Amino acid sequence: MRAQKQTEAARRFAERRRREDEAPRLTVEVPELEGLNLELSEHRGEAAGSTTHTRRVQLASAPAHFEIPCGDPSCVDGGHDVTYPVMRALREHTGVFEGEDVCQGSVRSSHCGRILRYVATATYRA
Numbered sequence: 258m259r260a261q262k263q264t265e266a267a268r269r270f271a272e273r274r275r276r277e278d279e280a281p282r283l284t285v286e287v288p289e290l291e292g293l294n295l296e297l298s299e300h301r302g303e304a305a306g307s308t309t310h311t312r313r314v315q316l317a318s319a320p321a322h323f324e325i326p327c328g329d330p331s332c333v334d335g336g337h338d339v340t341y342p343v344m345r346a347l348r349e350h351t352g353v354f355e356g357e358d359v360c361q362g363s364v365r366s367s368h369c370g371r372i373l374r375y376v377a378t379a380t381y382r383a
Contacts, residue, residue, distance in 0.1 A: 265333065273324055273336070280322035280340075283314070287347045290316060292380040295343075299328040299373045327360045327371055335362015337373040350381050 283290065293314040323343045327335035337358040346354040355376040362369040 269326070269334075269336075273326065276324065277320040277322050280320035283319040283321045283347075284316055286321040286344065289350065289381045290347060290379060291382050292316070292378075293319075293347070294378045295323075296376045296378075297325060297373060298375075299337075299371055301329075301371050325373060327362055327369060329360075329362075329364055329369060329371055331364045332360060332362040332369045332371070333364070335360040335369045335371070339373070339375060343375075343377060346377065347379060351379065352381075353378050 283293075293316065295312040295314065296309065297312060298309040321340070321344055323338070323340045325337045325339065327337070329335070337360060339356060339358050342354075342356050353376070355374070357372055357374045360369040360371040360373070
């Protein structure tokens with residue numbers, strides 16, 4: 258069973274990596290972008306115990322694709338694709354923006370429902 262879980266996780270990682278590789282580069286889509294940090298927190302419902310970390314996007318190689326895996330290692334077919342709202346804000350040259358996304362995956366026989374909240378800080382060349 259453990260080997261099967263590892264194989265599934267490897268498959269999901271490879272699929273996400275393929276989508277990132279096929280996406281246009283962020284510097285092509287938003288050439289004025291100078292810096293981007295994403296503060297990410299994820300939790301289940303309003304319960305305590307959320308984890309927060311900051312992702313500093315490396316613009317030199319970053320894809321214009323923002324897909325964050327679900328933080329629950331038991332989640333199957335879940336994750337958070339926030340590409341559309343993030344790219345919309347970046348194209349509008351928004352400096353600080355935020356949003357949230359609910360995981361649509363499943364944990365055992367239940368809906369996952371973990372909530373990702375993000376706050377992005379972007380800087381642009383004049």
